[in-house]
Amino acid sequence: MMMNQARIEQLHDAATEILQETGLNVHHPEMRRKLGDTGAKLGEGPRVYIPAEIVEQALSTAKHQEEIVVHNRLGEPVMPLGPHQIYFGTGSDCLNFSPPPSPPKPALSKVEGLGGKKGGAGEHREFTQADIVNGYSLCDSLPDIYFVMSIGISTVLPGASKVPAIARVLG
Amino acid sequence: MKTVNSVVFSSPQFALLSDTQLLDLHLGALEVLRHTGIRFHHTEALDMLKEAGAFVSDGNLVRFPARLVEDAVASPPGRIVMCDRDGEPAMFLEGTKVYFGTGSDCLNLLDPETGKHRKFIQADLINAYRLCDALPNIHFVMSIGIPSDAAPALIYDVQMALMLEHTTKPIVFVTDDKASCQRAIDMAAAVAGGYEALTEQQHILLYSEPSSPLQQSETAVDKLLLMAEYQLPVVHSPGPLMGGTAPITMASGLVMSLAEILSALVVHQLKCTGAPFVFGAGLHHMDMGAAQICYASPEFQLTKAAIAELGRWYGLPTWGYAGCSDAKVMDEQAALEAMLSVLMAKFSGANLIHDVGYMESGLTTSYEMIVLTDELVALTDHIMKGIEVSDDTLMLDELDKVGPGGHFLDTEQTLKRFRDFWFPSILDRKRRPQWLEAGATTLGQRLNARVKEIIKEHQPEPLDPDKKQKVQEILAQADG
Numbered sequence: 001m002m003m004n005q006a007r008i009e010q011l012h013d014a015a016t017e018i019l020q021e022t023g024l025n026v027h028h029p030e031m032r033r034k035l036g037d038t039g040a041k042l043g044e045g046p047r048v049y050i051p052a053e054i055v056e057q058a059l060s061t062a063k064h065q066e067e068i069v070v071h072n073r074l075g076e077p078v079m080p081l082g083p084h085q086i087y088f089g090t091g092s093d094c095l096n097f098s099p100p101p102s103p104p105k106p107a108l109s110k111v112e113g114l115g116g117k118k119g120g121a122g123e124h125r126e127f128t129q130a131d132i133v134n135g136y137s138l139c140d141s142l143p144d145i146y147f148v149m150s151i152g153i154s155t156v157l158p159g160a161s162k163v164p165a166i167a168r169v170l171g
Numbered sequence: 172m173k174t175v176n177s178v179v180f181s182s183p184q185f186a187l188l189s190d191t192q193l194l195d196l197h198l199g200a201l202e203v204l205r206h207t208g209i210r211f212h213h214t215e216a217l218d219m220l221k222e223a224g225a226f227v228s229d230g231n232l233v234r235f236p237a238r239l240v241e242d243a244v245a246s247p248p249g250r251i252v253m254c255d256r257d258g259e260p261a262m263f264l265e266g267t268k269v270y271f272g273t274g275s276d277c278l279n280l281l282d283p284e285t286g287k288h289r290k291f292i293q294a295d296l297i298n299a300y301r302l303c304d305a306l307p308n309i310h311f312v313m314s315i316g317i318p319s320d321a322a323p324a325l326i327y328d329v330q331m332a333l334m335l336e337h338t339t340k341p342i343v344f345v346t347d348d349k350a351s352c353q354r355a356i357d358m359a360a361a362v363a364g365g366y367e368a369l370t371e372q373q374h375i376l377l378y379s380e381p382s383s384p385l386q387q388s389e390t391a392v393d394k395l396l397l398m399a400e401y402q403l404p405v406v407h408s409p410g411p412l413m414g415g416t417a418p419i420t421m422a423s424g425l426v427m428s429l430a431e432i433l434s435a436l437v438v439h440q441l442k443c444t445g446a447p448f449v450f451g452a453g454l455h456h457m458d459m460g461a462a463q464i465c466y467a468s469p470e471f472q473l474t475k476a477a478i479a480e481l482g483r484w485y486g487l488p489t490w491g492y493a494g495c496s497d498a499k500v501m502d503e504q505a506a507l508e509a510m511l512s513v514l515m516a517k518f519s520g521a522n523l524i525h526d527v528g529y530m531e532s533g534l535t536t537s538y539e540m541i542v543l544t545d546e547l548v549a550l551t552d553h554i555m556k557g558i559e560v561s562d563d564t565l566m567l568d569e570l571d572k573v574g575p576g577g578h579f580l581d582t583e584q585t586l587k588r589f590r591d592f593w594f595p596s597i598l599d600r601k602r603r604p605q606w607l608e609a610g611a612t613t614l615g616q617r618l619n620a621r622v623k624e625i626i627k628e629h630q631p632e633p634l635d636p637d638k639k640q641k642v643q644e645i646l647a648q649a650d651g
Contacts, residue, residue, distance in 0.1 A: 002183045007560050014565045022567075025575035047575065120613030124603075 016052040023049040070147070079146055089147035090139060097127045097152060127152035182557045185518035187476045193484045196422065196477075200429035201237050208234035209385050209434040213392035219441045235437065243437040247448040249486045251404050253311070254372035256339040256362060256634070262310055264404075264449065264488035267520025271494065271513075271548050272311035273303060274526035275330075275345045275378065277536040280316060281500060283622045288499075288535065291316030293329065298626045300337035302538055305629035308548035311341040313378070313525055315536050328649045331355045332642050335362050336634045343376045343406075343525060349393035352377065354649050356401055361641035362634065366401065376404040376449065376523075381431040383411035387438075395435060396442045404447035406490045406523070407435040412464060413456040421454065421474055428452035429481065449523060450482030451490025464532045466495045467508035472515045479521035491521030494544030495529035501539040501615050505530060509540060513547040517555050539618035542625075546597045553593040597621060 025046040026032045036042045041049040070079035079087050101122050135151040188196070210231050211217050221227050226234040250265035262270045280291050280299075296316055303309045314330035321329040327346040334342050335358055342359070346352045355375065356366075363369040377398045379391045391407070398405045409428045411417035417424040429452075436448055454474035455464045465471055475491050482489035493512035498504035516524045526533065528541040569584055579585050597617050599606060606612075612620075634642075 002181060002557055004181065007181070010560055010565075014567055017567060018570055022571040022574055120616065121607060121611035 016055050019050040019055060020052055021049070023047045087146035088144060090135070090145070090149045090151050092149035092151065094152045095126060096124055097131050099123050099125070099131070127154040129154045182555045183518065185476065185515075185520075186480070187473065187519075188480050193481060196425050196429060196481065197484075199422075199426040200433055201235075201240060203385075203426060203430040204235040204240060204434060205237065206234065207385065207430075208232045209387060209430065211387045211392065211434075211438070212389045213387065213438075215396065216387070216392050216438045219438060223437075223441055225437075233434070235434065239437055240433050243433065243440040244485050244487075246440045246444050247436070247446065247487060249488075251373060251376075251447045251449065251488050253341040253376065253404070254374055255341060256335070256374060257632075258363070258368070258372045258374075261341050262523075264522040267483075268522055269491075269517055269520060269524055270310035270522060271308060271516075271524045271527050271544065272340075272343060273299070273309070273313045273315045273541060274495065274529045274533060274536070275313040275315065275343075277316045277529065277534060279531075279535040281530070281535060281537045281539070283538050283619055283626070290319040291536075292320040293318040293333065296330065296333050297337050299536070299538060299541075300334055301629050301631055302541060302622065302625050304338035304340060304631040305625045306542065306545040308545040308552075309340070309527065309541060311343055311523070311525075312338055313343045314345060315528065322650070325646070325649055327351050328354055328358075328646050331358050332646050335359065335642055336639060337631055339632050341374055341376070343378050343523065345378050346394065348390045349397055351649070352394040352397050354645055356397070356403065357645050358642045361645065362638050370402045373404055373447070376406065378525075379405060379407050381407065381409050381435060383409050383416040383431060384427060385431060387431075387435060392435075392438060395439050399439050399443035399446035402443065402446050404449055404488075405439070406449035406451045407432060407439070408451035408453060408490055410453045410455065413454065413470075414459070415457055417454065419456075421470060421477070424454045425452075425474065425477055425481070428454055428478070448487060449490050450478070450485060450487040451521075451523075452478045453492055454478070463497070465497060466492070466526070466529060466532055467497050467512060472511065475521065476515060476519035479519040482521070488523070489521040491516050491519060491524045492526045493524045494527030494540060494547070495533070496540065497530075497532060499531050499535070501530075501537045501543075501618060505537065505540055506543060506614060509544050510547055513544060514551055514554070517551045538622045538626075539615065542597065542618050542621050543614070546595065550593060550595070550598075 023041075023043055026035065026048045027046050032042065032046070032048060035048050035050065035054075038054055039051060040054060041051070043049060068081040069077045070081065072078045079085070099122075132150075132152050132154050136148055139145045139148045208226075208228075211220065211233050212231060217227055217231060217233065220233050223239055224236055225239055226236075228234070250263065252260050253262040253264065255261040262268075264270075278290060279288055280295055281288055296314070296318055299315045300312055303312045312334055314327075314334065317326055318329055327344070328351060331342070331344055331346075331354075334344070344355055346355050355377075356369070359375045360366045360369040363372050363374055369375070377394060379394050381391065382388045395405055395407055409431045411424060411427065413419050413421065413424045417427050432450060432452060439446060439448055452474075453471075455466070455471055456468065457463065458465050458468075471492070479489045479491055493516035494509050495512060496505040496508035498508065527544045528536045528538065530537050530540060566584060569579070569582060573579055573582065597614070599612070599614070599617070601609065
């Protein structure tokens, strides 16, 4: 245990104090309007001050929702997001890709690996869509990778239009 | 927002066994000791045990009434302060304080100059002790390797003499028999300035083992009793293999280990009430596919943590393992197993964590692994600090002053506190162009460079020539 109840409450109270006294900048007109309608104080420019009651209200509404269960593409419930449920997935939007070395390096890099000019720098380049497809296919096969994020931003595919990442994920 | 008795720091903590599980394991061990018993291959021990009320049958099978065990558990000290060679306190073996050191008696090393896998010689050991002497997060040494250029009968004497000469750090030693244990004590006493000084400074600690399952050998008990007479600390740590020299489950392996440790503790305390005793066991299993002992398995992480909890439950200083790997070279597997074991050691809070640098089930040592572990200990120190939550660190005023959309790059607090975050010395965080510029090194390359740099540059504080002379005389007598 790293946190006890008292410390969690202390952090929560500090955050609500900041929301109420310092406020935050909301640049989204509809969000500003809705916050105002709910009882938040609208300050100068984008500034909005959110009283503690609204925060508590929002937290209690969220808590009363049913447990979120994430399904896979086949409609099977695969990730119930309850307490102590842990799932692993990739990150999103890396610019670059380190392709696996080909042919594979010998396991024992010995001395030439220690002082060589190139050191540990293998090939390093921008993602192509083919790389990203491989990435998703890799994650699809690994039993302990439970979800994917987009992994990379591919700007490189000569002669083809750029496909939004979400379309590739769904593909 | 003022609270009384507010806890501003709370380290990440890890608890594996419940109170009832701890008790069940203890009661299981008491029943093994009462009903099954332990074979003691040692006449003096048998006499002492019989005199104290143990039941001896079949020549050397000792069965223990619970009272004998409970008395023994109550008498050793709850803390041991081990000093460095200068008599300055270096390790407080108490509570959940964690200290790291190497392993003992590897046959082979991975030569940092050539990358080759070869047998140890004395020159390698000197380099290794100097390396450990230089590393701030390696707190004690064990012998690391068996020197192939020393006479087989003198291996342990040579190791002790070299450790005393080439590092000031506390020593955990392994030795052969009563005579060589006596010589180790003599050497350490010569360095400490006498036997009483050595007892006061607790500069050396003996590692020994029962002969699992459920036996205590003549030589192990000899050494145990000798150390007790000098009031010098010991760890009598079973090292059984589940499915081989221990039953196949972790619970039963723990019960057997407990029975072996506690039976040794009874004899140890009968010999000298209150002599310092460290609680430890290395409960491994054999990978039946590879026919090899696992030093980095998830199960080993669990049994180590269980032993640390049990030791604290008995109120004794504790013993553990980390910085060790089943990999053959300093590769990605070695690095991840080092990280896993160091973090688990910190979470478990065992006091003396040994086997840093062990590869290949303890057959080989990698100096690079020792340097990496030193770095990982520093890293995990910062994890164990936890997060300070206080008015000072909540900094609501600063948040309010900067406000939405600002930044904290140039505030006084940022300037004052940015160094509180951990900065690595071996791990790389450079941006790619700077990393390329600096040679595009891998972790393995940087570790190797650091090993070579330390071995080239670090000179431990020299041992007083008169003391060195005395140590050499003891070594020469052993040879004669």
